[in-house]
Amino acid sequence: MSYATSDRVLLTGISGFLGGHIALQLLEAGYTVRGSVRNLAKADKVRATLIRHGADVSRLEFVALDLLADAGWREAMDGCRYLQHTASPFVITMPADKMELIRPAVEGTERALNAALATDVEHIVLTSSMAALAYGHDKTRTTPFTADDWTDLNGRDINAYIESKTRAERRAWDIMRAAGQEKRLSTINPSAILGPLLDDDPGTSAGMLVRLLNGSVPAIPRIPFVIVDVQDVAAGHVRAMTDPQAAGRRFPMGERAMFMPEVAGEARAALPPAQAARVPRRVMPDWAVRAYSLFDPDVRGVLNELGVLKQLDSSASVALLGRPLIAAEQAIAATARSLLEQRIV
Numbered sequence: 001m002s003y004a005t006s007d008r009v010l011l012t013g014i015s016g017f018l019g020g021h022i023a024l025q026l027l028e029a030g031y032t033v034r035g036s037v038r039n040l041a042k043a044d045k046v047r048a049t050l051i052r053h054g055a056d057v058s059r060l061e062f063v064a065l066d067l068l069a070d071a072g073w074r075e076a077m078d079g080c081r082y083l084q085h086t087a088s089p090f091v092i093t094m095p096a097d098k099m100e101l102i103r104p105a106v107e108g109t110e111r112a113l114n115a116a117l118a119t120d121v122e123h124i125v126l127t128s129s130m131a132a133l134a135y136g137h138d139k140t141r142t143t144p145f146t147a148d149d150w151t152d153l154n155g156r157d158i159n160a161y162i163e164s165k166t167r168a169e170r171r172a173w174d175i176m177r178a179a180g181q182e183k184r185l186s187t188i189n190p191s192a193i194l195g196p197l198l199d200d201d202p203g204t205s206a207g208m209l210v211r212l213l214n215g216s217v218p219a220i221p222r223i224p225f226v227i228v229d230v231q232d233v234a235a236g237h238v239r240a241m242t243d244p245q246a247a248g249r250r251f252p253m254g255e256r257a258m259f260m261p262e263v264a265g266e267a268r269a270a271l272p273p274a275q276a277a278r279v280p281r282r283v284m285p286d287w288a289v290r291a292y293s294l295f296d297p298d299v300r301g302v303l304n305e306l307g308v309l310k311q312l313d314s315s316a317s318v319a320l321l322g323r324p325l326i327a328a329e330q331a332i333a334a335t336a337r338s339l340l341e342q343r344i345v
Helices: 017-028 040-052 073-077 099-118 160-178 203-213 230-242 260-270 286-293 315-321 328-341
Strands: 008-012 032-037 060-064 082-085 123-127 185-190 192-194 224-229 250-253 256-259
Touching: 008 017, 008 099, 017 032, 017 040, 017 203, 017 230, 032 040, 040 060, 073 099, 082 099, 082 230, 099 123, 099 160, 123 160, 123 230, 160 185, 185 230, 192 203, 192 230, 192 328, 203 260, 203 328, 224 230, 224 260, 224 328, 230 250, 230 315, 250 315, 256 260, 260 328
Parallel strands: 008 032, 008 082, 032 060, 082 123, 123 185, 185 250, 192 224
Antiparallel strands: 224 256
């Protein structure tokens, strides 16, 4: 089977942190990118951002798509050989109504995949999450989570975001299985995505560092994260699109598990002295974090993970990329420097 780099790729969520990096890598590889945004008014900013980072935008076009509306999906898929479906809501503060996250995640996946099947798109890459495989399990588990694991939605401490990503990915595999086309789908399941920002929107993952770097928190909770660099996640999406070994498979992706105090230390080391001095050094006791969460919805949204360090088996992703993942320390440092350069902190 031959692949022409001029082939068109529909990339949903192109205005997002990950979507922008995927667009950069696709354009650099010579693909034609049709990026979807909810409102075409965003197109100029996305185009300008990609130009600033060296992209040739002569092969970039835009369409307006809404995860909750049928209009335009079939037309957007026409002429596309591949689909990269990254669009899905991602927040730290959980909404009062969990369906605000679940509906667009699941219904958007249904619309994207059904349109792709109807127009004979050759391969689909879906952005899933570690959230779809590593939650609702026994908190004493020490073995790494793998592509064979699924989040147990009947388990304890399942929030709306975790449920949205799990239901969306399960729905994707159900759709492809019913069509007898499982091999035409690959999912990338990243952990917390950090790395260099492309513009002044930190997004949700990088946003977790903003409060550490701007001095708005007095001490650091022992909240854990598995960290992966956005450039690796984007590269995994691009490779999975055409690599036969990716057909019908899930790819957990996280370089290293770290507690927030260690993340803060890496960020501090990457910053000039004046900015580094604002990053707190004190560690907040767990009991204090629980008390603090009563007044801070962002902390409340991750309270269930306090002190629980999950491990992720990323060997399949390393094999897909053909190289080790970028070190978590590098991803943290790049995020910290970007937040400063973009004047976010």
